[in-house]
Amino acid sequence: MKDEKNGEATAGGPVLRLADPSGVPRAVSHGTEASLPRLLLWKRDLCIMLGVKLRTLERMISAGEVPAPDRRLRGRPAWLAATIHEWAERGCPAAVEK
Numbered sequence: 001m002k003d004e005k006n007g008e009a010t011a012g013g014p015v016l017r018l019a020d021p022s023g024v025p026r027a028v029s030h031g032t033e034a035s036l037p038r039l040l041l042w043k044r045d046l047c048i049m050l051g052v053k054l055r056t057l058e059r060m061i062s063a064g065e066v067p068a069p070d071r072r073l074r075g076r077p078a079w080l081a082a083t084i085h086e087w088a089e090r091g092c093p094a095a096v097e098k
Contacts, residue, residue, distance in 0.1 A: 040071070040078045049084070065094050 038045070046066070047057050060066050061077075067087050069077030087093070 038081050040073075041081055041084055042076065042078055046079065046084065066092075 041049075043054060043057060047054055050057065050060075052060070057066070061068075067079065067083050070080045070083055071078045
């Protein structure tokens with residue numbers, strides 16, 4: 001079944017589509033939009049969250065001031081959102097134990 005307004009399939013649950021240029025996918029079901037939770041965060045996401053430039057973030061990572069990346073996808077470091085949220089809740093401790 002297709003939605004008459006935008007021609008997207010609506011049968012079988014929500015339809016995923018990109019709602020804005022930031023690339024954040026949104027779940028759309030019968031005309032209502034709800035954000036999907038972000039599970040992975042990239043360097044640019046951390047820069048935005050911390051309010052720092054990329055080079056500053058890279059220095060913080062090298063100094064152990066932020067948690068080590070949880071995953072590497074195609075060579076790019078990625079953090080689980082839960083890791084960053086827990087780190088922030090603990091007050092962003094400067095040294096991460098290795």
